[in-house]
Amino acid sequence: MSINHAILGLLSSKPMTGYDLKKLIQESSFMYWSGNNNQIYKALVELLDGGFVTNEILHRESSPSKKIYTVTPAGLAELRQWVLSPPEPPEFKKTFLIQLAWGDLLHTDELNALLTGYEQEVRTQLLLLKGQAERGDSAQERNPRESLLWKQIHSNLVSTYANELAWLEQLRQELNLT
Amino acid sequence: MSINHAILGLLSSKPMTGYDLKKLIQESSFMYWSGNNNQIYKALVELLDGGFVTNEILHRESSPSKKIYTVTPAGLAELRQWVLSPPEPPEFKKTFLIQLAWGDLLHTDELNALLTGYEQEVRTQLLLLKGQAERGDSAQERNPRESLLWKQIHSNLVSTYANELAWLEQLRQELNLT
DNA sequence: GGTGTCATGTAAACAGTTACATGATTTT
DNA sequence: AAAATCATGTAACTGTTTACATGACACC
Numbered sequence: 001m002s003i004n005h006a007i008l009g010l011l012s013s014k015p016m017t018g019y020d021l022k023k024l025i026q027e028s029s030f031m032y033w034s035g036n037n038n039q040i041y042k043a044l045v046e047l048l049d050g051g052f053v054t055n056e057i058l059h060r061e062s063s064p065s066k067k068i069y070t071v072t073p074a075g076l077a078e079l080r081q082w083v084l085s086p087p088e089p090p091e092f093k094k095t096f097l098i099q100l101a102w103g104d105l106l107h108t109d110e111l112n113a114l115l116t117g118y119e120q121e122v123r124t125q126l127l128l129l130k131g132q133a134e135r136g137d138s139a140q141e142r143n144p145r146e147s148l149l150w151k152q153i154h155s156n157l158v159s160t161y162a163n164e165l166a167w168l169e170q171l172r173q174e175l176n177l178t
Numbered sequence: 179m180s181i182n183h184a185i186l187g188l189l190s191s192k193p194m195t196g197y198d199l200k201k202l203i204q205e206s207s208f209m210y211w212s213g214n215n216n217q218i219y220k221a222l223v224e225l226l227d228g229g230f231v232t233n234e235i236l237h238r239e240s241s242p243s244k245k246i247y248t249v250t251p252a253g254l255a256e257l258r259q260w261v262l263s264p265p266e267p268p269e270f271k272k273t274f275l276i277q278l279a280w281g282d283l284l285h286t287d288e289l290n291a292l293l294t295g296y297e298q299e300v301r302t303q304l305l306l307l308k309g310q311a312e313r314g315d316s317a318q319e320r321n322p323r324e325s326l327l328w329k330q331i332h333s334n335l336v337s338t339y340a341n342e343l344a345w346l347e348q349l350r351q352e353l354n355l356t
Numbered sequence: 357g358g359t360g361t362c363a364t365g366t367a368a369a370c371a372g373t374t375a376c377a378t379g380a381t382t383t384t
Numbered sequence: 385a386a387a388a389t390c391a392t393g394t395a396a397c398t399g400t401t402t403a404c405a406t407g408a409c410a411c412c
Contacts, residue, residue: 002273009280019391030275036373041393063380064392080283087292089299091271092338095180097208097331099265102187104324105258114265121267145353146282152349153275156342160270163341164334171330175323197363214401219365241408242364 003033004043008052008071008079013142015056015070018044029129030153044069052078096121111175119168126161129154181211182221186230186249186257191320193234193248196222207307207335222247230256274299289353297346304339307332 003025010016010024018040025035033039044067047053052075058066071079096118103111133154181203188194188202196218203213211217222245225231230253236244249257274296281289311332 002276006276009276012280017391018393019389022391030272030279032269032271034373037393038374038395039372060380060391063390064378066391076283079280083277083280083283084288084292085277087274087277087296087299089303090274090342091210092335093210093269093271094208094334096265096268097334098180098184098187099261099263100327100331101208102190102257102261103327104321105254105261110262114262118265121265125267143282148352149278149281152345152352153278155348156272156275156345157270159341159345160338163337164268167330167334167337170333174326174330195363196365197361200363212401215365216367216402217400238363238408241362242406244363 002082003031003039004047004052005079005082006031006033007040007043007047008075008082011053011069011071012076012079015068017066017068021069027132029132029157047075050078051075108175115168115172119165122161122164122168126158126165129157129161180260181209181217182225182230183257183260184209184211185218185221185225186253186260189231189247189249190254190257193246195244195246199247205310207310208331225253228256229253286353293346293350297343300339300342300346304336304343307335307339 006025007021010021016024018037021044022035022037022040025031025033025040044053044055047069048055051072053069053071055067055069058068060066099114103114106114184203185199188199194202196215199222200213200215200218203209203211203218222231222233225247226233229250231247231249233245233247236246238244277292281292284292
């Protein structure tokens with residue numbers, strides 16, 4: 001349930017509308033939520049109720065009125081608190097591994113096709129990541145330490161996918177030699 | 179929604195009760211569902227309705243009657259079909275990375291403690307994995323190809339965690355040198 | 357005598373996704 | 385003239401988790 005904290009984080013660099021937040025979260029590689037309206041607008045109501053953000057409402061003739069959200073000091077304190085909290089282990093959902101678990105039902109060529117399919121998916125994810133990096137995503141960093149952290153987050157994801165590809169290579173070799 | 183297929187897979191090696199399936203799924207490292215009653219018993223009803231499994235009911239005086247589920251040929255066909263279907267990309271939920279994204283709010287020593295906390299979590303996961311492997315988990319394999327596949331699934335998870343540790347090492351170095 | 361395992365199931369709450377609804381403005 | 389973007393929100397559905405409920409039998 002940390003999308004609220006992610007929103008606090010995003011707002012800490014710049015006041016934004018729900019619509020802006022939605023886009024940032026949807027485009028982000030490491031903020032893993034889908035970033036649909038329901039999540040965002042619900043979270044913003046909660047954050048407002050909790051006093052962690054305030055909003056400035058721009059009324060416009062017709063069109064829904066634009067709401068620009070800003071973190072409060074209480075919101076910043078909450079964010080810091082959360083960042084300090086004990087990390088959770090990473091979670092992996094690799095449905096492919098479950099397919100592979102019963103891959104013995106397949107002929108060798110079918111199994112090979114399955115591996116190739118997975119490889120394609122992983123490569124696609126890697127390309128998406130690099131695309132985001134080139135577009136200089138995640139906006140303005142402030143100081144060198146922060147910018148180092150963001151680079152390392154990106155590097156974490158890249159290495160995770162690269163590791164998957166390396167493992168695939170190993171699997172292919174073992175399958176062919178047996 | 180592939181827990182149904184995972185259940186078909188498990189039943190394909192041996193008829194079992196819902197209770198047995200629950201334990202296998204909960205102990206498994208790569209079948210990522212929690213394996214709570216609600217999921218299992220609901221899935222079994224669906225599989226039964228679809229004609230993918232049958233059950234033999236052992237009535238016992240008092241105690242709920244034991245139901246032993248067996249895959250039907252239709253179930254095996256469905257399983258094979260699913261195993262052949264185009265793989266999805268892996269999904270990662272690394273909440274830690276989101277904490278790190280705003281890690282610049284922390285003092286250096288706090289940040290270091292955060293990294294250590296994460297490292298501990300990852301190491302714990304690795305130990306759990308090795309424990310499962312030693313207990314010769316995932317039961318009886320049939321032929322060399324299948325047994326190779328199961329070993330490689332295990333190896334995938336190990337390497338994923340190992341990669342995380344290697345990345346942490348790199349991050350530590352970059353943080354200290356800056 | 358208490359704890360743990362076996363064995364089934366239900367209820368309630370929470371989280372997440374997809375789709376719906378509206379309507380102006382900007383781009384192609 | 386059509387399509388995409390801006391901007392907010394709601395409704396319905398699906399998936400997941402936690403907790404409740406029952407009761408025998410085995411083990412310490």
